[in-house]
Amino acid sequence: MSDAAEEVFELWEPPTFERGDQVVSLRDVRNDGTYPGAKMGEVLIRKGEVGYVHNVGTYLNRFYIYAVEFVDAERLVGMRAHELEGMPS
Numbered sequence: 001m002s003d004a005a006e007e008v009f010e011l012w013e014p015p016t017f018e019r020g021d022q023v024v025s026l027r028d029v030r031n032d033g034t035y036p037g038a039k040m041g042e043v044l045i046r047k048g049e050v051g052y053v054h055n056v057g058t059y060l061n062r063f064y065i066y067a068v069e070f071v072d073a074e075r076l077v078g079m080r081a082h083e084l085e086g087m088p089s
Contacts, residue, residue, distance in 0.1 A: 008062070015064045016081040021053045023068060023084040029077060044077055045070050050087065051077075 017023060029045040031038040038044060045051075051070035057078075059065045065078045 010063045010081070011058060011061065015056050015066075017053045017056070017066055017084065017086060019053050019055060022087040023051055023053060023066070024087055025049045025051070025068075025070075025079070026083055026085055029079065029083070035075075035077070044075055045073055049073060 025045050025047055027047050028043050031040055031042045031044055033040050035044055049070050049072065051068040053066050054069045054076060055067040057065045057067065064081060066081065066084060067076055068079050068084065069076050
């Protein structure tokens, strides 16, 4: 039996966010080993930090990945739409 979330192909719809959109992190984001210069498990971004979508890419031809520049933290972090909330312009 497959999980309904696994059946989602985000690429069938337009991206939730576009380049330049202001967003806020909905959760703490830890290094999963793919962020250079940070220890595995280190918190990269705290819940509530504000950033700007720098670029929109894809993963596994199914999901959008948003490269978000968090100015205060001076980090560019890849995140999924469910980890972000748009902020009014």
